[in-house]
Amino acid sequence: MALTAIDIYKLLPKTNCRECGQSTCLAFAMQIAAGKASIDLCPPASEEAREKLSAAAAPPLPKVTIGTGEREVVLGDETVLFRHEKTFYHPTAIAVSIRDDASDEEFTSRLAAIRRLSFERVGQRISVDLVALRCASGDAGRYARAAAAALEATGLPLVLLAPAEPLASAVEVVAASRPLLAPPPEDLVPAAKLAAERKLPLRVRARGIEGLSVALADARAAGAVSLVADPSPETPREAVAFATNIRRLAILSRNRDLAYPSAFDLGGGFPDPFLAAALLVAKYGSLLVLDSADPADLLPLLTLRQNLFTDPQRPIQVEPGVYPIGAPSESSPVLITTNFSLTYFTVRGDAEAAKVPAHLLIADVDGMSVLTAWAAGKFTGESISKMLAECGIGEKVTHRTLILPGMVARLSGRIEELSGWRVLVGPQESSALPSYLRRLPPGAFLPVHG
Amino acid sequence: MSVALPIPGFPGRILAVTLPAGPGGTPVTVGGQNALPLLPEGEHPNAPAVGMEVRTGPLELPPALAGTIGPFAGDPAAMARKCAGDWGARFLFLSLAGCHPDAGGQSVSFGAAVVREVLSATPAPVIVGGCGDEEVDARLFPAVAEAAGRPVFLSYAEEKNYRLVAGAALAYDHGVVSWSPIDINMAKQMNLLLADLGFPPDRVLIDPLTGGLGYGMEYTFSIVERIRLAGLSGDAALARPILCHLGDAWKAREATDASEGSWGDVDLRGRRWEETTGLACLAAGADLLVCRHPSNVARLSGAAWR
Numbered sequence A: 001m002a003l004t005a006i007d008i009y010k011l012l013p014k015t016n017c018r019e020c021g022q023s024t025c026l027a028f029a030m031q032i033a034a035g036k037a038s039i040d041l042c043p044p045a046s047e048e049a050r051e052k053l054s055a056a057a058a059p060p061l062p063k064v065t066i067g068t069g070e071r072e073v074v075l076g077d078e079t080v081l082f083r084h085e086k087t088f089y090h091p092t093a094i095a096v097s098i099r100d101d102a103s104d105e106e107f108t109s110r111l112a113a114i115r116r117l118s119f120e121r122v123g124q125r126i127s128v129d130l131v132a133l134r135c136a137s138g139d140a141g142r143y144a145r146a147a148a149a150a151l152e153a154t155g156l157p158l159v160l161l162a163p164a165e166p167l168a169s170a171v172e173v174v175a176a177s178r179p180l181l182a183p184p185p186e187d188l189v190p191a192a193k194l195a196a197e198r199k200l201p202l203r204v205r206a207r208g209i210e211g212l213s214v215a216l217a218d219a220r221a222a223g224a225v226s227l228v229a230d231p232s233p234e235t236p237r238e239a240v241a242f243a244t245n246i247r248r249l250a251i252l253s254r255n256r257d258l259a260y261p262s263a264f265d266l267g268g269g270f271p272d273p274f275l276a277a278a279l280l281v282a283k284y285g286s287l288l289v290l291d292s293a294d295p296a297d298l299l300p301l302l303t304l305r306q307n308l309f310t311d312p313q314r315p316i317q318v319e320p321g322v323y324p325i326g327a328p329s330e331s332s333p334v335l336i337t338t339n340f341s342l343t344y345f346t347v348r349g350d351a352e353a354a355k356v357p358a359h360l361l362i363a364d365v366d367g368m369s370v371l372t373a374w375a376a377g378k379f380t381g382e383s384i385s386k387m388l389a390e391c392g393i394g395e396k397v398t399h400r401t402l403i404l405p406g407m408v409a410r411l412s413g414r415i416e417e418l419s420g421w422r423v424l425v426g427p428q429e430s431s432a433l434p435s436y437l438r439r440l441p442p443g444a445f446l447p448v449h450g
Numbered sequence B: 001m002s003v004a005l006p007i008p009g010f011p012g013r014i015l016a017v018t019l020p021a022g023p024g025g026t027p028v029t030v031g032g033q034n035a036l037p038l039l040p041e042g043e044h045p046n047a048p049a050v051g052m053e054v055r056t057g058p059l060e061l062p063p064a065l066a067g068t069i070g071p072f073a074g075d076p077a078a079m080a081r082k083c084a085g086d087w088g089a090r091f092l093f094l095s096l097a098g099c100h101p102d103a104g105g106q107s108v109s110f111g112a113a114v115v116r117e118v119l120s121a122t123p124a125p126v127i128v129g130g131c132g133d134e135e136v137d138a139r140l141f142p143a144v145a146e147a148a149g150r151p152v153f154l155s156y157a158e159e160k161n162y163r164l165v166a167g168a169a170l171a172y173d174h175g176v177v178s179w180s181p182i183d184i185n186m187a188k189q190m191n192l193l194l195a196d197l198g199f200p201p202d203r204v205l206i207d208p209l210t211g212g213l214g215y216g217m218e219y220t221f222s223i224v225e226r227i228r229l230a231g232l233s234g235d236a237a238l239a240r241p242i243l244c245h246l247g248d249a250w251k252a253r254e255a256t257d258a259s260e261g262s263w264g265d266v267d268l269r270g271r272r273w274e275e276t277t278g279l280a281c282l283a284a285g286a287d288l289l290v291c292r293h294p295s296n297v298a299r300l301s302g303a304a305w306r
Helices: A005-011 A025-033 A047-057 A104-115 A140-154 A164-177 A185-198 A208-221 A236-251 A273-282 A295-308 A341-353 A370-375 A381-390 A406-419 A430-438 B076-084 B108-121 B134-147 B162-171 B184-196 B217-232 B246-251 B266-284 B294-301
Strands: A063-066 A073-076 A093-099 A118-121 A124-127 A130-134 A158-161 A180-182 A202-205 A227-230 A263-265 A287-290 A321-325 A334-338 A358-363 A401-404 A422-425 B017-019 B028-030 B049-055 B092-095 B126-129 B153-157 B175-179 B204-207 B243-245 B288-291
Touching: A005 A025, A005 A047, A093 A104, A093 A295, A104 A140, A118 A295, A124 A295, A130 A140, A140 A158, A140 A164, A158 A164, A158 A287, A164 A185, A180 A185, A185 A202, A185 A208, A202 A208, A202 A263, A208 A227, A208 A236, A236 A273, A273 A287, A273 A295, A273 B266, A295 B217, A295 B266, A321 A341, A334 A341, A334 A370, A341 A358, A341 A430, A358 A381, A370 A406, A381 A401, A381 A406, A401 A406, A406 A422, B028 B049, B049 B076, B049 B294, B076 B092, B076 B108, B092 B108, B108 B126, B108 B134, B134 B153, B134 B162, B153 B162, B153 B204, B162 B175, B162 B184, B175 B184, B184 B204, B184 B217, B204 B243, B217 B266, B243 B246, B246 B266, B246 B288, B266 B288, B266 B294, B288 B294
Parallel strands: A093 A130, A093 A287, A130 A158, A158 A180, A180 A202, A202 A227, A227 A263, A263 A287, A334 A358, A334 A401, A401 A422, B049 B092, B049 B288, B092 B126, B126 B153, B153 B175, B175 B204, B243 B288
Antiparallel strands: A063 A073, A118 A124, A321 A358, B017 B028
């Protein structure tokens, strides 16, 4: 469990020497407790204090990286069980599998399909993270060539699902790309030695939490350090229970022997892989291997991941600007709202439901809702007038009439005064937009002259 | 080697709530658990239940739904029989959307007649949803409460109309769905307000507002988790079953747009969009799910573990 400032204070020299930059040892202890300072800043600290405090500061779930550079995938390093307690930091990594015994043509087209599993959503790119190469040929040379080809074609880090011998051949070729070694349970020790020697991450697979506790110890004894734990469940239900308990052992029990990111191979006949994958994205899976490369499966899973791994304290913002609803013309209504994603989606959905083409202005208010942004002084007569002048809407429409959210009706006068636009006060709730837009008087958006 | 698992124990228990059925039908009971969802720990006397939506008013069905519910969707009684019979829905959510002035403005008495028709078409438990227009719903709920020949749930009671909805429900022995806009304090407040009216707590379901996948689902996920943790931790006003209506999933362009070939088959994608929304709700703690795609009844029931 995390130490309190008082616990930390008891371990400090209590000399108030100020070498750490704080005026007292207690102040320094409070900084450490808040995670804002490290014991390294206290030169006179005892060995005991150093050891205890660095152990307490280490993340309960270690960080494991696969791949290098821009495509590096980070697993683990989480601190809470529920996203509302703080946030989840490292999204569930998703690997799509390919077999090394496929024909050249199949192999190439499958890699191309995997590379296409990348989508643009709310200004972010969401993509499959890794290629999992299954050794089905049993041929070490073929497997190594396939690994090189997969890396070359996709640039994605690899999960090498192979027995010890092909694994070693592939590592010869692709070690520099930092693949994850994923041997079958019977080849754990040679693979762990290889991982230790090459400083590569290793997936340890064993049956259940009890089995893992033995296998992980074996892997550590062989020198492997960077470990990922696969409890090899037989059903989605077991998978969720294993993933949850592995995460709890890390966060609640601080059990160093079992505190590793979890991995699940949902291919090779695993029952209902899609259902298991969705539940494991929601509940503590760190790495999932899927056999499906169908975008109709992957887009929803990647979107779920994007949703749940958004920091609850920093909502997704929509790019400010002018958005078309339907195919608007120069005489279509102009609406404005804020760039909080939920506000935007709600207003856009309701405006689309009206079936009245319109221009929707999204104001930059740091991702706040309309009322919050108004209260924070970010959605004001001044900022709205500035947007009207600068966003280019003046060239898109011939009228000068703005529909303002009903919640901020009081801004109308100031906007009319500063911008010269006429303001119509829209409904209080976005849900009333369809009827509001349909009932606008026909002459509402006539061109202005002179 | 034996590993001691840190299984959390909770002092609270979610109140069990029963959605009554008609003669020959099977009532649905949810709640009663003292543990988090999906996990083989604590007691889960009742599995989550998956129901389907039956709707009045104009329908514009996306491709994934047009080919499945399309032939029945225009006839509420036929649709209800199909949902509860062939498709395995354990309850029905009858949305009287057609009474909304913007959706054709069917009369209140027409809406009430549809309720009677659906209740006689199937003995399955029914939740009746209003049309969303404040003024119309103020007349619709009392009419529905009176017309329903057997106990149903009225959806929904919110801050503005709860006296009226709860009053109508009390008078005819119905339950209510207590709605709040992704706000745990409001969810609690609504249940306290209902309790003040003397509304029986075992006839209340919480609707926390369900955002569709990609469009606010994460807010629902966290609010459901928070409501459930609060309920299990002993906050009686929040220790109620949670209903998630997955309809918003079908508002997503990703669920309905056939023109994006790179997104994969639009039928499977639409189905998956709703399924994924529902699975996330189950993982967070939902007890009742309302879906539109027939095959998602079985799919989501596949994760409705006890």
